[in-house]
Amino acid sequence: MTEDDQKQRLTQLEARIAAAKKAGSKAEKRADASHAQGELAWRMVIEMVSGLGIGFGIGYGLDSLFGTIPIFLVLFTLLGLAAGVNVMLRSAREIQAKTEAEAAKAKAERDERD
Template structure:
């Protein structure tokens, strides 16, 4: 019984061994390809850049709200109208922060800003007017 563990009932042939080896090589190639597709590329620089952009967007939003709140608080202290200016400028600061975030996000995506073609057209017109003088 001791030798029965290492022996199978079928005789091994060179063709069987070669076909098994080919199938293993094919399977290994498919596994390597699947691993490459399933795992995202390890791009530390890209992740760092994305994190920096996320921090930039959040700081711009918070900065708008904080600046608006401080201006409103200062005006309330100056004129003695406690919550009115602070509330108004908090809303204005939030709107400004949201607009800044949208503007920055569009430039990060590479999309031109609304009216960009008009600004560039004005610059081209100004250059051609200078050339004519």
């Protein structure tokens, strides 16, 4: 092999390595995005269940304390459900605002390049 052939092969190898690195980084970004969606879903589920659990606990405690029929249990469980839904919707709005801001930023960058 001549030195020119070796240089040419080395250049081709470097180009293939660079292309493989670019393809790998795109796959990692997609995996991170799917994990972020999963984390968001779990966060919302936990917020809903914690609202229900806290409402149930307060209602049960008040019913035990006052010796009443489960009126407080039902009332505070429903209030806990409402609070959980409210927090869940707030989280969804927060994520939506963040996504819209990123989309607007990307659009502005594309417009600058054009």
